[in-house]
Every structure is written in structure tokens, then in C-alpha cells.
Amino acid sequence: MxxxxxxxxxxxxxxxxxxxxxxxxxxxxxxxxxxxxxxxxxxxxxxxxxxxxxxxxxxxxxxxxxxxxxGTGTVFRSRCDINIKSSDHSDLSTVLDEHGISHVLHIVDLRSDTVTQPCREMKSAMVSAALGDDAFTEDPTVKTLEVKVATLLEKEAALFVPSGTMANLVCVMAHCWHRGSEVIVGDKSHINISAKGGMAQIGGIHHHTIKNKPDGTFSLDEVQSIVRNNNDNWSSQFLVCVENTHNMVGGKALPIHWMDELGSVCSQLDVLVHCDGARLMNAAVALGTNPARLVQSCDSVSLCLNKGLGTPMGSVIAGGKDFISRATKIRKILGGGLHQAGFVAAAGMWALDHQVPKLSADHAHARAIAQCVHEEHSSAITVDLKSVQTNIALLHCDNIRVDAKKLCQRLASVTDTESDELEEQVVVMMMPVTDTSVRFMTHCDVRKDDVKAVIKKLRYVIQEYDNMMYLEYKVAT
Ligand SMILES: Cc1ncc(COP(=O)(O)O)c(C=O)c1O
Structure with a gap:
């Protein structure tokens, strides 16, 4: 406890x-x-x-x-608002209810794979890292990490940056070196939805969105139809961005054959390809291939260390030597120049060696949770089991009897009857991503007993909704 x-x-x-x-x-x-x-x-x-x-x-x-x-109406006031950030996720925690009685809660935080805490071994790798000033390219641990990632992804060079958002922005700006550039991005991509329009705000680059299909890909015919010949009146298109795995469509790994086709279409059009590979290692594990194969047709890649790999911060971008040299200047402009960053790079090194082999367990955990929802055969809360490929899954609500926000609030609270019946007080934290869908992510801090607790809770809550609907139906008929 x-x-x-x-x-x-x-x-x-x-x-x-x-x-x-x-x-x-x-x-x-x-x-x-x-x-x-x-x-x-x-x-x-x-x-x-x-x-x-x-x-x-x-x-x-x-x-x-x-x-x-x-929030009100739940036993644990301090926990029932899903916006409350938890520092003691995926663990047992003691809280007092409004009567001053203490309860042990089993809290499982599935809002994102960024909520992880560095483990003891990762921390000791950080503490013992050799350090130097990276502004003089003298941090040996940063250098080792950059070489390691460049080798892993079979690119000429790599660069350590503080975050995934900055990694993508640096890559886009390094490719679109000229003013008036246009970038093609998926409408559900992180770059389009969650980067605060950084490329426009800071890079003077505008984007053309293309509809993401449910598997995270988009139409290559459409790419061909929107890429224009260079002309004094039109913006120049230099870059197409993909995301692998694709977060908002439920962690799908982009099919290898599609990546190959995209590569050949783009090289014919003389357009570059960037891969937001925040969870590229999850994609590689899901597809049973090495990550380099997935980015063979890409001119740049950003790989997050702070998602499934569980480090506190950091991303690495990889690409050609000239590209990385431009990227280094842009990182500096964006305020991402680093000094004794080996401290964090060591966490990345440790994660690449020790966390990657564990990603398949995260995927199995997500699948087990999705499987339990599927087995409930509820009409109000459903999941497309076939679509669960990695550590991310989406639950769908019918939006009449239950909406995404309410479902998250219910999962994050514990009622008196529930504690009596389940003999355990489980708080599950998930994220509503639309009115009708709830996203959950498994990660290295979610253990087998957490998965069991989540399954128990989900079954209970789904049955509660279904019973409520049955009673309403009985009353109406
Ligand atoms: C697909 C994808 N790309 C980029 C990012 C941004 O990463 P960061 O939070 O390190 O800026 C995220 C964050 O969740 C993401 O899901």
C-alpha cells in the first residue's frame, strides 16, 4: 500500500x-x-x-x-472527477470518504501510456550515466543513444529531442525549409489534432488534411490527385506525414505493403515522407518485423521514448545526415538545445534494451480487457475486437443510454453496492476521445493483477448499464 x-x-x-x-x-x-x-x-x-x-x-x-x-454522488469525491491527475496510478492508495472512513483503492490509470513512472533500474541507469555538454556534442550518452536509434532504424543519423511534439515539428520544419510550403497530413493524426498547429504558428507551413481510414492509412489516389505541379501561384508540397501506430484510430499498425506503396507514389511525385513513430516499436512488435522495415520508405522518423517505452521524457528523430544537420539548427531555434541530457538519454537506452521485449505483454493486456467487453455482448458498450492490435483500444458507447464522458466518470468512481459486491474498490481511469468513444492504453506500469481488476470493474459497470436499460424497458412495456 x-x-x-x-x-x-x-x-x-x-x-x-x-x-x-x-x-x-x-x-x-x-x-x-x-x-x-x-x-x-x-x-x-x-x-x-x-x-x-x-x-x-x-x-x-x-x-x-x-x-x-x-463531482458528487460517489463514495470517493476526490477521485470521481476524471480530470484529476493521479500520481499513484496503477497501485493501491488509501483515501478517506466523506465520513472520514479510510478505504484502500486499487487505481489503474489507462488514460495514456505516458503516465508511467520510471522503474528502479531505469532510475539507476539515469543516475550513473556519463554526462557532458550536448551543445558541444560532448554528451557521450546522448551520442550513444543517437547512434543506437540511427542503427535501429537504418538511417544515416539521429538527434535526441525533448518531446514527441517537438520531434515532429523539427522534422516538418527541416523538410519544409522554404516558406509557403504545404504538408499533407491525416485528419486524425496527432500532428493535425494535438500539436496546436505548431507548424503553422512557428514554421509558417500550412497543411492539407486527408481523411484517415479506420486502419490509419489514407487514399493514395487522393494523395496523387492533390499533389500539384510547382507553380508560381500554388504552394509547394514537400511532405506527406503518416503516424505509426495510429493513436486516434485505436493504435493500428500501418500495413507494410501500404507503406511501400506510399513510398513509391511519393517518390514518383517527388514528395518526401515523414513518419510520426511515437509508438513505432509497438507497430514493429505487432507486425512481427524490425522497425527499420516499417520506415524503409520514409525520409524521417520520430520515435518517442516516453510512450510505451516508459521513460520520463524524450524522443529521437532519424534521417539523412543533411536532414539531421538542419534539424539540429531547428531544435535550437525551438528552444530544444540540450546540455547534460545524457541523464535522460540513459533512460532511453535502458528502455530500448529492456522495455521493447515487454511490449507484447502490454498488447496482450489491452486485448484481454477488450475481450471481456466483447464477451459481455452489451448493446450499450461495445468493442471491435479485431481492431485491437497494440496497446491502445477504443470502447464505443451507444450515446443514448451512455456517453463516453459518463462512462469514464462511472469507471473512475466506486459505489457502496459495488464495493460490497466486488469486495474490492477499483478505480479505472480512461479517456473520452469523442462523445461515443472511450480510449484506453495499457503500458509498462499495468500488471496482470491490474488487468484482472479492470476486467472485474468493466464487467460490473457494463452489467449495471444493461440492467438499468432492462428495467427501463420493463417499466415502459
Ligand atoms: C502519435 C503521437 N505523436 C506525438 C505525440 C507527442 O508526444 P509528446 O507528448 O512527447 O510531445 C503523441 C503524444 O501522445 C502521440 O500520441
Missing amino acids: INAFPTHGDRFRSAWLKHPVFKDWLSRCKDSDDKAYCTVCNKELCAGKSELMRHQKGKKHQKSMEKSGF
């Missing part, structure tokens, strides 16, 4: 701040360790345990919490 309450008599410490019951509204007072500040009531409090508990249970505070949008 982690994150237990500080024992009686403890003075104010950061432990109070982190605890689920307090962490969403309590903050430390700058000038005194003996005082705390309630951010919803705007009130200074004495930081002793009984005073804090008295305040937390007080009517005024409860009202302010509700006004501030914290």
Missing part, C-alpha cells in the same frame, strides 16, 4: 499535499510549514491533521468543492 495518511500528530509536510484527499485543493503556505491554504475556500488553515479533516468535512468547504466542479 502506498501513500498512506501521515500518522497522527504529524506536522504539515508535503505528504499532505500529495494525498488524494487534499491534493486537489490544499496548498503549502509559503511562509510557514505549520499552515496550509485551502484554494477553494481561499482560507489559511492550521496544518494539523484534525484541523484539516474538520475543514474538509465542513459544509462550507464541501459546497465550494461542488461549485468548483468536483
Whole structure:
């Protein structure tokens, strides 16, 4: 059990701040360790345990919490809002309910594969890394990581960057060196949806979206039809971007034959190809091939270390030598120049050696969870089992009886009846991605017992919805 309450008599410490019951509204007072500040009531409090508990249970505070949008109607108020970030995900955690009774929750955070914590071995690799100033290309660990990734992906060179978003932006800007460039991107791609339009805001590059098919590919005929001959009036198209695996379509690995066809279409059109390979290693594991084969037809690749590979941060981009030299300048412009970054690169090195072989377990976990939903044969909550290929899966809601947000809220809360019937208090955190679909991602911090708990919870919640619908039907007929 982690994150237990500080024992009686403890003075104010950061432990109070982190605890689920307090962490969403309590903050430390700058000038005194003996005082705390309630951010919803705007009130200074004495930081002793009984005073804090008295305040937390007080009517005024409860009202302010509700006004501030914290959920009600569930046993665990502090956990029922799915927006609450959890630092103790996938583990046991003790919380107090509104009556001051403590409960042990089994929390499984499946919102993203970025929620992982570095394990002990990864941390010790980080601590013992050889360091130098990367601005002088003198960090030996960064250099080793770059060579390792370039070799893995069979490209001439590689460059370490702080994040996946920056990796994609650097690649797009390094290819579209001229002003007035246009990039072709899938409408459901991360670059299109979740990068804050960085290429337009910062790079002066605009994009042409093309409809992603349910398998993450797009029509190559359409690519051919929209690429124009260079002309003084038209923007020049230099680049097509793909995403592998494709996040928003449910973690699909792009078929190898399609990547080959894309490569030959683009080389005929004299257009380059960039692969957002945030989860390229998952794709390689799912397709049973080496990652280099998947990016054979790509001029650049970005590979995230902080997704399925479980590092705290970092991505590596790979491509030709000239491309990487331009990318290095752009990384600097974007503020991504690094110094003793070997500390983080060491986590990446460790992850490439030790986490990749474990990705198939993450995929099996996602499949087991999807399988249980499938076996419930519910009409309100369904899954397309065939489409679950990697660590990402989508649950579909009928949107009449249950919508995606409500389903996530229900999974993240525990009712009295449920705790009695399941004899375990399981909180499952997932993400609504549209009104009708919920995404979950498995990752290296999800263990077998977590999967069991998620399955138990999902079966319970699905049956609850189905029973409710049956009762409504009975009443109506
Ligand atoms: C497909 C894809 N590309 C890029 C990114 C951005 O990565 P980062 O969060 O490291 O910026 C993400 C993040 O989830 C992603 O899913």
C-alpha cells in the first residue's frame, strides 16, 4: 500500500499535499510549514491533521468543492472527477470518504501510456550515466543513444529531442525549409489534432488534411490527385506525414505493403515522407518485423521514448545526415538545445534494451480487457475486437443510454453496492476521445493483477448499464 495518511500528530509536510484527499485543493503556505491554504475556500488553515479533516468535512468547504466542479454522488469525491491527475496510478492508495472512513483503492490509470513512472533500474541507469555538454556534442550518452536509434532504424543519423511534439515539428520544419510550403497530413493524426498547429504558428507551413481510414492509412489516389505541379501561384508540397501506430484510430499498425506503396507514389511525385513513430516499436512488435522495415520508405522518423517505452521524457528523430544537420539548427531555434541530457538519454537506452521485449505483454493486456467487453455482448458498450492490435483500444458507447464522458466518470468512481459486491474498490481511469468513444492504453506500469481488476470493474459497470436499460424497458412495456 502506498501513500498512506501521515500518522497522527504529524506536522504539515508535503505528504499532505500529495494525498488524494487534499491534493486537489490544499496548498503549502509559503511562509510557514505549520499552515496550509485551502484554494477553494481561499482560507489559511492550521496544518494539523484534525484541523484539516474538520475543514474538509465542513459544509462550507464541501459546497465550494461542488461549485468548483468536483463531482458528487460517489463514495470517493476526490477521485470521481476524471480530470484529476493521479500520481499513484496503477497501485493501491488509501483515501478517506466523506465520513472520514479510510478505504484502500486499487487505481489503474489507462488514460495514456505516458503516465508511467520510471522503474528502479531505469532510475539507476539515469543516475550513473556519463554526462557532458550536448551543445558541444560532448554528451557521450546522448551520442550513444543517437547512434543506437540511427542503427535501429537504418538511417544515416539521429538527434535526441525533448518531446514527441517537438520531434515532429523539427522534422516538418527541416523538410519544409522554404516558406509557403504545404504538408499533407491525416485528419486524425496527432500532428493535425494535438500539436496546436505548431507548424503553422512557428514554421509558417500550412497543411492539407486527408481523411484517415479506420486502419490509419489514407487514399493514395487522393494523395496523387492533390499533389500539384510547382507553380508560381500554388504552394509547394514537400511532405506527406503518416503516424505509426495510429493513436486516434485505436493504435493500428500501418500495413507494410501500404507503406511501400506510399513510398513509391511519393517518390514518383517527388514528395518526401515523414513518419510520426511515437509508438513505432509497438507497430514493429505487432507486425512481427524490425522497425527499420516499417520506415524503409520514409525520409524521417520520430520515435518517442516516453510512450510505451516508459521513460520520463524524450524522443529521437532519424534521417539523412543533411536532414539531421538542419534539424539540429531547428531544435535550437525551438528552444530544444540540450546540455547534460545524457541523464535522460540513459533512460532511453535502458528502455530500448529492456522495455521493447515487454511490449507484447502490454498488447496482450489491452486485448484481454477488450475481450471481456466483447464477451459481455452489451448493446450499450461495445468493442471491435479485431481492431485491437497494440496497446491502445477504443470502447464505443451507444450515446443514448451512455456517453463516453459518463462512462469514464462511472469507471473512475466506486459505489457502496459495488464495493460490497466486488469486495474490492477499483478505480479505472480512461479517456473520452469523442462523445461515443472511450480510449484506453495499457503500458509498462499495468500488471496482470491490474488487468484482472479492470476486467472485474468493466464487467460490473457494463452489467449495471444493461440492467438499468432492462428495467427501463420493463417499466415502459
Ligand atoms: C502519435 C503521437 N505523436 C506525438 C505525440 C507527442 O508526444 P509528446 O507528448 O512527447 O510531445 C503523441 C503524444 O501522445 C502521440 O500520441
